[in-house]
Amino acid sequence: MVSSQLPILIIGNGVAGITAARTLRKLTQKPIVVVSDEAEFFFSRPALMYVFMGHMAWADIEPYESWFWEKNRIDLRFARVQHLEEGRAQLSDGSALPFETCIIATGSRPRQSSWPGSDLRGVHTFVSKSDLEQLHEAATTCRDAVVIGGGLIGVEVAEMLRSRNINVTFLVREERYWSSVIPAHESEIIEQEIVRHGVQLCLAAEVRSIDDDESGRVRSVTTTCGHTFPADLVVRTIGVEPNTVVADNSGIFVRRGIVVDNAFRTSMPNVFAIGDCCEFEDGTVEQLWYTARDHGEDVANILTGLTTSRRKRHFYNSAKFFDIEYQVFGDVPRMGGNEDVVLKQDDRRLLRIHVDEGVVRGFHSFGLRLRGETCLRMIDERSNIEDVLQRLTSIQFDAEFSQRITSHDRLYV
Amino acid sequence: MNIVTLTIPQEVVQSNVPSWLERLGAALTTMGAIVFVLGSTGAFETVPILYSVISLIVSGVGILLLTVPAGLRVTSSSMNTNVMRSPVRRRGLAGWSLGVALTLFYILLYWFPETLVHVVASLEPLSRLIRNSPADRWFLYGTLYTLAVLVFGVRMLVRYRHSRYHLLRTVSLITAQLVFAYLLPSFLAAMGEPELYVHYFWPLKYDYIFPSSLSSMWSSGEGLTQFFAVWTVAMTVVITPILTYFYGKRWYCSWICGCGALAETVGDPFRQNADTSLRAWKIERWMVHGVLLFITVVTVMLWLDHVYDNVVFGSLAQRLKDIYGFVIGAMFSGVIGVGFYPIFGSRVWCRFGCPMAAYLGILQKYMSRFRITTNGGQCISCGNCSTYCEMGIDVRAYAQRGENIVRASCVGCGVCASVCPRGVLRLESGAKQR
Numbered sequence: 001m002v003s004s005q006l007p008i009l010i011i012g013n014g015v016a017g018i019t020a021a022r023t024l025r026k027l028t029q030k031p032i033v034v035v036s037d038e039a040e041f042f043f044s045r046p047a048l049m050y051v052f053m054g055h056m057a058w059a060d061i062e063p064y065e066s067w068f069w070e071k072n073r074i075d076l077r078f079a080r081v082q083h084l085e086e087g088r089a090q091l092s093d094g095s096a097l098p099f100e101t102c103i104i105a106t107g108s109r110p111r112q113s114s115w116p117g118s119d120l121r122g123v124h125t126f127v128s129k130s131d132l133e134q135l136h137e138a139a140t141t142c143r144d145a146v147v148i149g150g151g152l153i154g155v156e157v158a159e160m161l162r163s164r165n166i167n168v169t170f171l172v173r174e175e176r177y178w179s180s181v182i183p184a185h186e187s188e189i190i191e192q193e194i195v196r197h198g199v200q201l202c203l204a205a206e207v208r209s210i211d212d213d214e215s216g217r218v219r220s221v222t223t224t225c226g227h228t229f230p231a232d233l234v235v236r237t238i239g240v241e242p243n244t245v246v247a248d249n250s251g252i253f254v255r256r257g258i259v260v261d262n263a264f265r266t267s268m269p270n271v272f273a274i275g276d277c278c279e280f281e282d283g284t285v286e287q288l289w290y291t292a293r294d295h296g297e298d299v300a301n302i303l304t305g306l307t308t309s310r311r312k313r314h315f316y317n318s319a320k321f322f323d324i325e326y327q328v329f330g331d332v333p334r335m336g337g338n339e340d341v342v343l344k345q346d347d348r349r350l351l352r353i354h355v356d357e358g359v360v361r362g363f364h365s366f367g368l369r370l371r372g373e374t375c376l377r378m379i380d381e382r383s384n385i386e387d388v389l390q391r392l393t394s395i396q397f398d399a400e401f402s403q404r405i406t407s408h409d410r411l412y413v
Numbered sequence: 414m415n416i417v418t419l420t421i422p423q424e425v426v427q428s429n430v431p432s433w434l435e436r437l438g439a440a441l442t443t444m445g446a447i448v449f450v451l452g453s454t455g456a457f458e459t460v461p462i463l464y465s466v467i468s469l470i471v472s473g474v475g476i477l478l479l480t481v482p483a484g485l486r487v488t489s490s491s492m493n494t495n496v497m498r499s500p501v502r503r504r505g506l507a508g509w510s511l512g513v514a515l516t517l518f519y520i521l522l523y524w525f526p527e528t529l530v531h532v533v534a535s536l537e538p539l540s541r542l543i544r545n546s547p548a549d550r551w552f553l554y555g556t557l558y559t560l561a562v563l564v565f566g567v568r569m570l571v572r573y574r575h576s577r578y579h580l581l582r583t584v585s586l587i588t589a590q591l592v593f594a595y596l597l598p599s600f601l602a603a604m605g606e607p608e609l610y611v612h613y614f615w616p617l618k619y620d621y622i623f624p625s626s627l628s629s630m631w632s633s634g635e636g637l638t639q640f641f642a643v644w645t646v647a648m649t650v651v652i653t654p655i656l657t658y659f660y661g662k663r664w665y666c667s668w669i670c671g672c673g674a675l676a677e678t679v680g681d682p683f684r685q686n687a688d689t690s691l692r693a694w695k696i697e698r699w700m701v702h703g704v705l706l707f708i709t710v711v712t713v714m715l716w717l718d719h720v721y722d723n724v725v726f727g728s729l730a731q732r733l734k735d736i737y738g739f740v741i742g743a744m745f746s747g748v749i750g751v752g753f754y755p756i757f758g759s760r761v762w763c764r765f766g767c768p769m770a771a772y773l774g775i776l777q778k779y780m781s782r783f784r785i786t787t788n789g790g791q792c793i794s795c796g797n798c799s800t801y802c803e804m805g806i807d808v809r810a811y812a813q814r815g816e817n818i819v820r821a822s823c824v825g826c827g828v829c830a831s832v833c834p835r836g837v838l839r840l841e842s843g844a845k846q847r
Contacts, residue, residue: 015794046834047795054495055832056800063794063809065690163494165430175417191419197488198425203417227416289793318791318835323489325836327791369836372789397788397839399830401577 007031008303009089009099011081011246015289016275017105018042019296025072027304032073033097035089037080039129041066046289048132049156052139053163083249084271101270103299104247104258108240108276108287113148117210122218123234126157135235139164142233146221148207149237150174152319155190157235158199159322169229170194171205171221183334189348189366190321197322202227210234240287242277257285262309264299274299288317314376315362324348329375330362341385343392343409351405355385368405369397431483438478445472453532461535468535469557473564484571490579490831493685493801501755502682508755516752523743526550543596545603558675559595562587565678572681578827578840582667586674594671609641612669614648616708617769619737621645623712624719654776660842661783662773663825670769672762675751676803677826680759684828687758687805694805697765697822704741705771711737741766760803764822774821783825783842785818787811791837798829798838812837 008024010017013036021032047061069076080092089097110125117123124135135157139145145161147154150172161168174180176187177194194201206224213219222228242257253259253267257279264272275292279285286295298310319326332354339355349367353360359382363375374395378388388395389407396404449468451457457464501507521528533553540548566587573579589612598608607630615622622645630642656664666673687693714730750762763770777783785808792815798808804822808829811818818838830838 044794044796046793047797050795050797053493054497055493056796057497060796060800063796063813067691195419195421196425198421200421201419203419205416223416225415290790293790316790318793320834323492325834327836369788369839372791376789397836399576399578399827400840401581403577 005031006087006098006100007033007075009097009102010034010105011089011102012036012105012107012275012277013039013042013076014045014105014107014275014292015042016107016292016296017103019293020103020105020274020300021074021296022072023297023300024303025074027300027306030100031075033075033077033099035077035079035081035091035097037078037092040078041069041076043129045127048126048129049160052132052136052160081246083246084252084268085250087270099270101303102272103264103303104266104271104273104277105275105292105296106243106246106277107292109243110236111239111241113207113236113238115207115209117212117218118236120210120212120218120234121216122232123210123236125236126153127240135160138233139166142166144230145169145233145235146171146229146231147235147237148221149239150177150179151237151239152178154235154237155194155321157237158194159197161233161235162197162199166233167200168198169200169202169221169231171207171223171229172201172203173206175204177201177203179334181334183336186350186352186366189350190324192347193322193324202229240276242279242285242287244277247273247277255279255283263302264295264310272299272303290317314379316372316376321366324367325369326364326366327368327370327372328362328364329370329372330354330360330379332362332364339385341389342411343405343407344411345403345405345409349405353385353388358384358386360385360388363395371395371397434478434482438475438480441475442472442479443475445469445475449532452535453529455531458531458534462538465535465539469560473560476564477567480565480568481571484568484574487572488575490573490576490828491797491834493797493832496685502685504686504756508683512752512755515754516748519748519752522550522554523747529553543603544599555595555598558671559590562590562671562674562678565681566674569678569681573831576827576831579831582663582827583677585668586670586677589669590671590674593669594674606635606637609638611641611644613671614645614653614769615712616649616705616772617670617672617767618645619708619712619742619768622649623715623734625715628719653773654780657773657776657783658781661781661823661825661840662770662777663783663823663840665773666763666770666824667826672746672750672767673824676754676759676763680754680803683754683759684803685758685800686756687760687764687803689799689802689805689807691807694807697805700765701767701771701774701822704745704766705768707737707741708768741768758803758805760805760824763824764804770822770824777823778819778821781842782844783819783823783840785811785823785829786839786841787815787817788835788837788839790815791835793835795834797832797834801828801832803828808838 008030010021013034017034021034024032041062043061044063050056051058051061082090082092084102087098089099091097108127110127125131126135144167147157147168147170154170158168158170176184177191179187191201207221208224209222210218211220211222218231218234220228220230221234244254244258247254247258258266258273258277260266260273260278261281264274266273274295276287294313301307314330316329332352336354341353341355343351351365351368354362360378363370392406393404445468452464452468496502529550533548533550536548536553536556540546540552566583569583570580593612594610598610602608610618620626627642630638667677711733714726717725718730745766746762750766753761792812794809794813796809798812802808803826804824806820806823808818825840827840830840
């Protein structure tokens with residue numbers, strides 16, 4: 001379709017950018033252009049690991065068939081945006097793209113590390129499509145791998161490498177796995193699952209250096225207390241930071257991320273930023289796949305005048321630690337206080353309900369599936385914990401015939 | 414501070430390297446297959462029992478050794494490590510060869526039965542024992558089919574041992590195949606009764622409602638046969654809609670049906686080969702409903718002829734019936750339906766050709782409580798559900814929009830929910846809860 005109208009330009013075809021594009025298309029007839037130099041089509045980033053492990057082919061992790069984009073008049077361009085100036089995006093091939101509105105959705109990039117040797121050959125990160133390709137290549141000849149970082153990506157990478165029968169050492173700086181989010185007795189569940197799959201898990205292991213084999217390749221990883229772990233492959237998974245390159249080059253106000261107000265407006269007129277790359281005025285940076293998707297929906301609603309600011313939502317997230325699924329709905333602080341109710345079916349299945357003054361505030365579970373909608377409604381309705389315990393079946397989402405968790409499984413700590 | 418290194422437990426999950434047991438299994442399976450083929454020339458005519466034991470039992474044991482250790486290494490129902498790199502499971506040379514071999518077997522069975530006389534003869538002692546009648550090619554087919562469901566059923570039970578839903582439905586499928594499709598008809602034959610299948614109904618077993626069958630059953634005057642006539646009509650017209658209202662079509666397709674039994678056992682390794690594209694869905698809808706229409710028209714014509722003494726369609730109804738029997742009954746359900754497992758996935762027949770699936774599907778879509786519910790916004794669009802849907806449903810397309818899945822073709826196998834890494838999907842047939 002030829003249009004004289006200037007397009008809405010979206011930089012980045014991750015879940016934030018694509019959700020914005022899709023939602024905008026439902027609400028407006030304006031031309032939409034999505035620019036990315038990562039992949040031709042939108043793919044599910046959390047599914048990268050499944051391509052590595054051979055669960056799926058690349059095409060399987062693309063949620064839309066190729067005809068979808070043309071049918072919905074979403075114009076995909078494989079290019080890189082250098083910088084933005086008054087109503088124009090300058091591309092790396094020298095051409096320029098004029099726009100009416102621009103949405104920056106460039107996501108995250110791996111956090112830099114200060115250890116010597118971080119840029120040796122054989123040292124990888126795991127965020128992008130090209131990271132997957134490089135890791136896939138490296139893993140074919142690898143015997144001993146070291147994964148550094150105690151978060152969600154680290155455990156995924158450990159699982160990926162184990163699926164290729166690689167010896168994996170997992171170095172976690174904290175004294176317990178994921179201890180910034182969960183208490184020790186919950187860390188225990190995941191730690192046991194990690195070692196059960198043959199990963200050598202080292203806690204309180206702070207990296208001092210990544211060591212050279214004198215040809216520019218990695219040979220080992222040394223910790224501050226002097227342990228040396230041999231490695232022909234190292235994956236750094238110490239977290240991500242907002243990818244702000246385009247904004248930096250364009251003179252847009254950036255702190256940790258691209259600073260935006262509650263309507264995702266940046267300091268440059270008609271330029272918005274969503275997803276992992278933005279930072280709200282109060283300093284919050286939301287870097288979950290789900291929040292990126294929510295931002296995409298919200299910015300489309302704002303740009304088409306449906307709302308004026310982003311929607312308030314309860315926190316929710318999910319993860320998987322080898323075979324143990326994790327879900328959280330609402331507010332479940334690490335140390336929940338003495339009102340919290342813990343139900344434990346066995347060593348691998350646990351449900352914690354955060355309670356404050358008798359009122360349910362949040363749910364999280366390991367090895368159990370929760371019905372999110374019901375959990376969130378109970379939080380909204382400020383349900384009493386005793387009522388929730390009476391209705392435990394209604395919040396469970398495990399397959400039929402699964403063993404249900406009941407109030408008999410309650411732990412009194 | 415010192416590092417704490419957690420010890421890896423003794424019973425650590427093994428690496429996915431094939432063990433010597435699997436190599437032995439591969440050898441035994443190959444040996445059994447070679448003996449089976451050689452025997453078809455009559456080479457082992459003098460030792461029929463030894464021949465059938467070696468060719469069938471040895472390859473059965475071989476397959477168990479090949480699949481059970483691998484199944485034990487799987488630590489959850491969602492673990493599909495290296496499936497996309499397997500030449501057998503992902504249309505490599507081995508996969509195509511297997512498809513050709515299966516197809517060839519069906520062609521011989523249907524149109525060149527004389528090539529199988531020696532194989533049939535080797536089952537004579539077994540046939541005498543359980544049916545008290547001579548073996549024929551259909552007994553050979555039933556025996557192989559049941560054995561395959563049993564052997565791969567064991568693989569299924571091991572592979573999906575972490576899910577009670579899969580354990581129960583697999584036990585149900587194996588039992589239905591063994592009892593209703595094999596032992597009961599054999600028993601009826603031994604008693605001199607017609608070999609009836611109580612778990613197949615019109616329109617899958619299309620001739621059960623033909624006037625010729627029903628009137629001969631009814632006029633036999635025998636209580637059992639007359640009961641069967643009532644049973645089969647009641648199943649098609651009354652009980653099927655009621656059960657489908659409460660449970661969806663899965664009560665049949667994934668718990669009872671013999672085609673389902675083969676698809677869910679032998680076919681399970683090939684489920685990811687079902688085409689998930691929109692184009693495939695369009696073709697599927699035309700084909701499967703076309704087959705249902707075809708058999709419905711043939712049935713109505715036969716009945717009109719029956720009532721009006723062959724003056725309405727003359728020989729046309731009979732001719733159409735024969736065409737249906739050849740094209741759909743033999744070519745599609747057998748040759749393509751099973752032969753093409755390694756190419757188009759395990760439910761080729763169920764998806765594109767089965768009139769029963771079409772009938773159940775219409776009921777499921779418009780008058781059933783069954784649906785796959787989507788857990789709010791938890792979907793990460795990964796695609797495991799769509800990839801491992803044996804019916805080629807793009808489950809993710811619904812899940813990522815937070816929509817429940819109500820699709821005519823869904824057989825309710827439950828694998829989408831098992832392979833979901835985020836607990837997004839659940840098969841439900843209860844009344845909608847608040």
